Amino acid sequence: MPGLYGTEQLDGWKQVTKAVHDRGGRIFVQLWHVGRVSHVDLQPDGKPPVAPSAITAKTKTYLIKDGVGSFVPTSEPRALDPEELPGIVQDFRHAARNAVTSAGFDGAEVHGANGYLLDQFLKTGTNQRNDDYGGSIENRARLTLEVMRAVVEELGGHRVGIRLSPVTPANDASDADPQPLFEYVVRELAGMGLAYVHVIEGATGGPREVEGRPFDYAALRQAYRTRAGAAPGW
């Protein structure tokens, strides 16, 4: 996947954003930490990928080895130390700043969906931590909200969005009780004056209803709307 650090990458993105702006378009970048959906061969020094807990994803990731690409089972991750989490928040903050001030993007969407790192923290199937970042809904949502506050601080809420996927089975994601979890998350987001909240209904790229995973999206919308400060129209 593309990166957004280092002069060469930023210069490359500048050409992309300029081409979009020249034609009257607007472009947001999506900022992504994959967490456990990775492989040791994709990591510095062949170390394990990181995740909320050391639970291997029952999914595959794409790997190019000796010039040949294929999907391979993901590696067993190691659980992040609490001391490492502020660094991840800072990474999102710096990437957002670079995206707008150096690469010319109009804003940033935080990828909180599809079984990647932030979604792994949100959901019980992947988060078995017993510190401030696991257990209760408030604790599981903490990292996502810290990342969002940092990115909003950098760019202003009107330049920030987030993607969420309450019930998708993508990348082995699962939560025991997603309705109150995501209603809490959007209530917290509603005060941030975001450009948008992008919610995947059902399975990503699949059916809008997932068997055994009912979800009330109207109630989610209502939870966002009724919180003071929420942007009108959503």
Ligand SMILES: Cc1cc2nc3c(=O)[nH]c(=O)nc-3n(C[C@H](O)[C@H](O)[C@H](O)COP(=O)(O)O)c2cc1C
């Ligand atoms: C090869 C591939 C790459 C994808 N990359 C991303 C991505 O970088 N970010 C993201 O949010 N979704 C990604 N997706 C998910 C698509 O955005 C999703 O399937 C699409 O939005 C389908 O529409 P839906 O959201 O209505 O289910 C990817 C899907 C595929 C098949």
